[in-house]
Amino acid sequence: SQTIHQWPATLVQPVGSPLSLECTVEGTSNPNLYWYRQAAGRGLQLLFYSVGIGQISSEVPQNLSASRPQDRQFILSSKKLLLSDSGFYLCAWSHRQANTEAFFGQGTRLTVV
Amino acid sequence: KQEVTQIPAALSVPEGENLVLNCSFTDSAIYNLQWFRQDPGKGLTSLLLIQSSQREQTSGRLNASLDKSSGRSTLYIAASQPGDSATYLCAVNQAGTALIFGKGTTLSVSS
Numbered sequence: 001s002q003t004i005h006q007w008p009a010t011l012v013q014p015v016g017s018p019l020s021l022e023c024t025v026e027g028t029s030n031p032n033l034y035w036y037r038q039a040a041g042r043g044l045q046l047l048f049y050s051v052g053i054g055q056i057s058s059e060v061p062q063n064l065s066a067s068r069p070q071d072r073q074f075i076l077s078s079k080k081l082l083l084s085d086s087g088f089y090l091c092a093w094s095h096r097q098a099n100t101e102a103f104f105g106q107g108t109r110l111t112v113v
Numbered sequence: 114k115q116e117v118t119q120i121p122a123a124l125s126v127p128e129g130e131n132l133v134l135n136c137s138f139t140d141s142a143i144y145n146l147q148w149f150r151q152d153p154g155k156g157l158t159s160l161l162l163i164q165s166s167q168r169e170q171t172s173g174r175l176n177a178s179l180d181k182s183s184g185r186s187t188l189y190i191a192a193s194q195p196g197d198s199a200t201y202l203c204a205v206n207q208a209g210t211a212l213i214f215g216k217g218t219t220l221s222v223s224s
Contacts, residue, residue: 006156034211043216044202059210090156092212099144099164102204102212104157 002027006091006105013112019064019078021108023091026072031093033074034102035066038088050074051096086112115140117205119215126193127223134188134218136203141181147212148177148188149202157202161188193222 003026013019025031035047046059048066056066063082067075074091088109094102116139126132136146145164149157161170161177163186169178176189186203200219204212 032211036214041216044204044214046211046213049211088154092157099206101147101159101162102206103159104149106156107154109154 002093002103004091004093004103004105006108008108009106010109011111013081013110015083015112016080019076019081019085019110021076021089021091021110023074023076023105024072025093028093028095029071030096031072032096033068033072034092034094035074035076036090036092038090038107039086044090048076081112083112086110115205115207115213117203117213117215119201119203119218121218122216123219123221125221125223128194130193130222131189131191132193132220134190134201134203134220136186136188136215138184138186138205138213140207141184142207143181144206144208146177146179146186147204147206148175148186149204151200151202151217153200160201190220193220195222195224198222 006023034049036044038044050056050068053068064078088107090107091105092102094100118137120135147162148160151157163170163179174191179186198221200217202217204214
């Protein structure tokens with residue numbers, strides 16, 4: 001069966017510090033991968049999605065970037081965090097076919113202080 | 114641009130009631146629609162997936178319907194229980210992008 005791992009679960013970082021959140025998927029190959037952010041009262045916002053190694057699509061211009069160094073690994077990064085980067089970050093995956101179900105990780109609560 | 118709306122934003126019911134959560138979307142050109150459950154501080158758990166060619170899907174006490182032409186879906190929860198308390202999110206899947214979510218309905222079931 002497939003599983004998705006996301007870490008860390010919580011993170012408190014000072015303004016201006018770098019960020020690296022990691023997501024890995026097990027039990028499947030060539031998945032589509034996604035990063036979402038959930039801010040209080042604002043719903044889930046798609047940040048990045050990837051259909052393959054090195055292929056990243058950005059939905060919203062911002063202080064963040066994403067990379068996919070391996071087939072089942074998706075990393076969310078920032079060089080300098082802003083207060084507005086605080087939120088709940090969720091990684092998700094789906095099969096390559098367009099009409100399949102999406103599965104989410106347990107999320108990372110990021111607080112920038 | 115696709116927009117997904119969920120009504121109501123919050124709902125409180127006594128245990129045992131049947132209830133309906135609503136989801137609407139503006140662009141009917143979707144592959145499928147998915148309902149999720151989110152507990153506080155947790156990730157999303159997939160409840161039901163309805164393909165664009167389907168009218169409904171059932172899982173236990175949950176039944177989701179889809180009317181693609183009118184841009185609407187409903188999630189029916191039968192005989193609600195306190196353990197059903199959570200936020201329920203609907204999301205549509207369409208070409209060229211990832212899932213687009215509504216803001217959710219927060220359900221509270223009292224015993």
